[in-house]
Amino acid sequence: MIELTADDAHKFSAYRADPTDPPKGAVVVVQEVFGVNPHIRKITDSFAAKGYVAIAPALFDRVQTGVELGYDEDGLASGLALKQQIETERSLGDIQAAVDAVKSAGKVAIVGYCWGGYLAYLSSNRIRGIACAIGYYGGGIVDEYREKRKIPTLLHFAENDPLIPFADVIQFRAHRPDVSAFSYPAATHGFNCDERDSYSQAAAERALDRTLFWISQYVEGQAPIALKNAGFYAAAKTDKKKKKQAAGDDLGPPPD
Numbered sequence: 001m002i003e004l005t006a007d008d009a010h011k012f013s014a015y016r017a018d019p020t021d022p023p024k025g026a027v028v029v030v031q032e033v034f035g036v037n038p039h040i041r042k043i044t045d046s047f048a049a050k051g052y053v054a055i056a057p058a059l060f061d062r063v064q065t066g067v068e069l070g071y072d073e074d075g076l077a078s079g080l081a082l083k084q085q086i087e088t089e090r091s092l093g094d095i096q097a098a099v100d101a102v103k104s105a106g107k108v109a110i111v112g113y114c115w116g117g118y119l120a121y122l123s124s125n126r127i128r129g130i131a132c133a134i135g136y137y138g139g140g141i142v143d144e145y146r147e148k149r150k151i152p153t154l155l156h157f158a159e160n161d162p163l164i165p166f167a168d169v170i171q172f173r174a175h176r177p178d179v180s181a182f183s184y185p186a187a188t189h190g191f192n193c194d195e196r197d198s199y200s201q202a203a204a205e206r207a208l209d210r211t212l213f214w215i216s217q218y219v220e221g222q223a224p225i226a227l228k229n230a231g232f233y234a235a236a237k238t239d240k241k242k243k244k245q246a247a248g249d250d251l252g253p254p255p256d
Contacts, residue, residue, distance in 0.1 A: 014036075024216075030119050038068070060082050060086070088119070112133075132219065134215070152218050154181075169183060
């Protein structure tokens, strides 16, 4: 664990993992209501293994340090009680400090889960210096549909989530075609966590593939493609592509 300092002088801890090779960029991992527990640290380590500097700020340090809760009823109740004591703006300030701590590695992505998914979505418009944001089943996101996102934003929802009705997800997608919102039919809330009964390996693996592609696209970027015939041929291909796109719908990716 390392120590960070937010703009309001609050000092807090963060779990950081570094890749063995020169980093391709950085990922900020935003916790669930269970704290920076072994599962969140494992996720952070996995991003480091993919070549990114990864960091998970301990957002509960504003109330209680060293919080690592289990995925049972007592852990959930304790986590929700801690969350209620922290203003959203304070959490965003801590996330900003985490971004600032790793931005020297390159472009920065934010990935959040549950409560962290909601904070990642808010971060896409309110945190400086990030290239993209990814949120997993963040409660409250579907109510934040009025404002267009300033950076590329990817969301993962479970179609059987009792906390986020799928009808609300469909409505959100209609309002926000600028957000890539995918859904997983056989999954429920917390499907990404292999320490919970709600874990779905198929949904988690598919969501991870999309997440890693999103990060590679917007954090690493792609090298320019040189066209041999960059004159009339390139213009014709561009015009044809535009016509095809115009014929399709603009409501974002369909439910899977």
